[in-house]
Amino acid sequence: MSEEQVLEIFIDFTNAIEAACVNVRQRIAELTGVSASVAVPVGADFNKLPYEKKQGTKGEYEQTSKRSTNNSVLFQALQAKLREHSGFWQHQRFKFWFHQQDQDVIDRRKT
Numbered sequence: 001m002s003e004e005q006v007l008e009i010f011i012d013f014t015n016a017i018e019a020a021c022v023n024v025r026q027r028i029a030e031l032t033g034v035s036a037s038v039a040v041p042v043g044a045d046f047n048k049l050p051y052e053k054k055q056g057t058k059g060e061y062e063q064t065s066k067r068s069t070n071n072s073v074l075f076q077a078l079q080a081k082l083r084e085h086s087g088f089w090q091h092q093r094f095k096f097w098f099h100q101q102d103q104d105v106i107d108r109r110k111t
Contacts, residue, residue: 011043012073019073022080046078046091051108059109066104078106 049069051062069075078096082089087098090111099105 015044015073015077019076019080022077026080026083044074044077046074046094046096046108049074049078054107061107061109063099063105063107065106075106079103082106 049064049072051064052068054061054063064075066075066079081091082096082098083103087101087103089096093110094108095111096106096108099107
């Protein structure tokens with residue numbers, strides 16, 4: 001196993017732990033009514049999620065889903081960030097939003 005493969009495994013592991021922490025913070029926030037801030041995982045590259053091109057009334061956009069990503073840690077992090085921002089968030093060169101209020105489907109468009 002190469003050093004690069006070991007580092008990739010380590011990064012996946014730390015992302016999984018971080019996603020679990022985000023989930024715990026959110027559940028505590030729901031129970032206590034105290035807002036929980038969600039951080040984007042270090043090195044999160046939402047471009048790695050599988051996106052399907054779609055055509056809407058405002059033009060072309062891309063879509064990913066819980067199902068198409070097998071509910072990956074990266075998808076969960078993006079989902080949590082959108083929840084924190086009431087379903088709409090701008091990050092890097094993209095606008096992200098929940099598709100028709102469905103939190104298991106996320107759309108994005110370049111800004």
